Ligand SMILES: Nc1ncnc2c1ncn2[C@@H]1O[C@H](COP(=O)(O)OP(=O)(O)O)[C@@H](O)[C@H]1O
């Protein structure tokens with residue numbers, strides 16, 4: 001059998017460009033060269049697509065990050081030699097000859113259904129959630145509404161648009177204070193990696209936190225701030241999703257902000273999370289329910305809070321394209337559950353091919369007989 005050509009798409013226009021480059025590096029380094037041929041496809045911060053040398057350059061230099069030990073030295077021996085030209089291409093041309101795509105993109109234009117929509121239009125298989133689940137998973141207000149329909153426990157919250165805040169700031173602040181008060185978390189509704197998120201401890205900090213969040217989205221969500229432990233579960237599958245064991249994050253900062261996630265390297269991942277058997281079962285069950293509530297396919301990491309003084313389990317969010325470096329929580333959870341990094345990628349690729357195949361059955365045009 002000839003090698004499956006895997007188009008790994010990385011970078012992108014979102015605030016999570018660098019994280020995406022790191023995920024792509026790990027994925028590319030572990031795709032078995034005997035089975036897969038890698039086609040790196042880099043999207044720069046202006047949204048232009050690059051293949052060949054342009055894509056390779058983004059892979060090797062496109063990150064402002066200090067790489068984890070050893071990662072930068074891994075050779076990508078299964079990346080075919082590319083022409084020396086910097087080839088910016090239109091997306092349709094990047095798709096040519098690729099059997100399956102791995103959109104290793106996080107955040108806006110990557111994890112939010114937009115690129116998934118483009119890949120649907122091009123009728124090509126791709127790893128992960130489809131348009132709907134991606135979009136819902138990216139918008140914290142819609143995600144919360146669907147979780148609530150599924151009866152899943154969540155924190156109290158409110159949300160508003162930039163336009164409404166312009167005209168009704170006073171009423172909005174009063175609503176926040178009367179429904180849950182401080183501390184509260186102010187977040188852009190569509191973002192990720194904790195970008196634009198503030199923990200607000202008093203009224204004086206509220207306005208600047210809202211303005212910061214509004215830099216990243218036209219819609220802001222404000223949540224009751226609880227004193228919590230943070231637990232995450234991996235989910236994998238299409239129709240019969242399976243859950244990994246849960247892991248716990250112990251952030252190096254006051255909360256799991258961007259610095260604690262990616263910069264200082266001091267946040268601890270504890271796998272398995274030290275939970276009672278009953279709580280472990282509960283989060284794993286709830287993770288699958290959250291996955292199904294948004295009709296997710298492929299993979300997702302489902303994140304929970306456990307309130308410190310009550311041990312109450314609360315669903316925080318679903319991430320349809322979780323960090324995917326070798327050191328990221330999602331692959332590590334699966335590794336601890338008996339699925340190696342390499343096997344995980346194999347399974348994701350076959351889930352993608354399977355889903356595309358199943359869609360073929362569907363008739364898209366209707367002819368009156
Ligand atoms: N309501 C909350 N109560 C306590 N901590 C929170 C709350 N919301 C967010 N946090 C903290 O902020 C982090 C980022 O918030 P999250 O909603 O997960 O955003 P992102 O999608 O950017 O990961 C969480 O991991 C947690 O540390």
Ligand SMILES: [Mg+2]
Nearest residue numbers: 193194303317
């Ligand atoms: Mg999160």
